[in-house]
Every structure is written in C-alpha cells, then in structure tokens.
Amino acid sequence: MTDKIKMAGQFIQALPHARALGMDLERLDPGEAVISMPYAEKLIGDPKTGVVHGGAVSALMDTCCGAAVMSHPSNPSLTATMDLRIEYLRAATPGHRITTTATCYHVTRSVAFVRATATDEDAGTPVATATGTFTVEVKR
C-alpha cells in the first residue's frame, strides 16, 4: 500500500497545475485522499485582506476529489470531473496551509460520488465543503 501512495503522490505532483499550486499528497487510503496546499502570495484573491482566491481552493478540492476516486477499491483507470459544487463557509486565514480531505463514498459502473472538506490551521469550522460527481472508466 505504501508503494501505491508513493506512486500516487508522484502522479499528483506530476500534474502541472497541481505542481504550480504547490500541492502535497498527505495521505491516500482506499477511496479517501488528503492533499494540502501552502499559502502563497500568488494565490491571493482579495488584495485588501490577503485571503486566498476561491479558485485556488477549487483546484485543491478538484485534485483531492479526483485522487479519492482513483484510490477507490473499484480501481478506476481514469476519471474526469463532471460536476463540482463548492460552498465557501469562511475566509481562509492568510498565511495558513489549506488541507483538503475527500471521500469517494459511492462508485457505479460509470460515475463516482465524492464529498470533500477543506480546513486551514484553525480547528472548528472548515473553510469550504465540496460535492462532486466524476466520470469513471474501469480497467477491463
């Protein structure tokens, strides 16, 4: 299993956009992924407060949800986002690392259903939550 995590970690860090945002795979279990992203000035969406742009949180959520689908025991060979909805519960604290946990809770022959939560370094209310559906291609 550790080999698989190592490979998945390398795979995620090989995605150019994930690398550009500095994403790190923290943990990968069957159907569950944890990915984090460090605070950076280039990610700021509100120059007056220094809060990270929602789009950067979306990219983190999307990557993490995709990783959760790929690690599902049904062993999909390829996945793509079909629909992703994000709720921004509160502004992420400037300077904090954002960590996302995604769970792929159901997979059919063609679709995967995922939920995710993003937190910063403050415990309590998450920064954002997400719900997504992903296309699935299973190895034959």
Add this chain to the structure above:
Amino acid sequence: MIKRPEPVQVIKQRRDAVLRKLVEGVPYIQFLGIQFERRGDELTAILPFKDDLIGNPMLPALHGGATAAFLEVTAIISLSWNTLWEDMENGTLDIENLDRDGLPRLPKTIDFTVDYLRSGLPRDGYARARINRAGRRYASVHVEAWQDNRSRLYAQGTGHFVMPQRQL
C-alpha cells in the same frame, strides 16, 4: 442646454483604466494569466493556454481546478465591474486615485457550481458572465466558457455572492 457628449477617447481611457485596476490588483488572476477584453460594458475573459494549467498530461487536458478558477474569476470581475459602472460613468468614482483602497471590496463567493461539459483542450479559453440577479446584498451569476466554438461550451458555472457593503 444640451450637454455635449464626452469625447470617445476620454470615455475609453476611463473605462479601460478602471478595468485594468480591477484585474491587476488580484495576484491570483495574474498567476493564471487571465485577461479581460471590453466592448462597451460587456466583458470577455481570456485564459491564454500555458503548461501550468494542465491537469492530465497524458491527454493533455486543462485541470478542472484551473477551469473552475477561470469561471469564478470571470464571475467576480464581471459582477464588480457591473457594480462600479454607474459610479464610474457619473464621476463619483475617483479615477485619478484608483488604487487598492480606491476600489470597493470584491464580492465574496458563497457557493460556486461548475458543470464540466467536455475536456478543456490545450489552447486558449474564453468566458462571459451573465448577472441573473444583482441585489444589494446578494447576487447570482452564470458563466459560460468555450474554446474554439462559441456554441460548444466546455464548461459552465453558477455562483452566489455576497455583495460588498457600500461605504457612505
């Protein structure tokens, strides 16, 4: 007495200056490389292709997160632009001293839903927002994004926003 219309260059300069300030002030927009084109009050966002935007290098396809960010940026800038328009045109907005403090705060995203219709190709993307409702407190915005053909969208999105409270 009939008021003479302003010279066209004065109008263009004012509108382009405000738009530039709005877009250049946001680091994440610069990081993605998003640009805005203006026809009157209509904005078109452009996401020029670069390798950093790739999600799946095998296909290759744009990262879903880059697409989501492109749509959300288009929605926020279009919404903010729409709010600024009146003050900009009637002279209430102090164009000379437009900096971060001169511009009002940006709308805050409450939720955003992206519908991925086809995979994003490794080429430029375009997006336009339609503001379905712009209330004093909340707004609802729909965004469409395409690449080669305007009628073949690769993604669309809908979001709700909290509007910045105007200082009196």
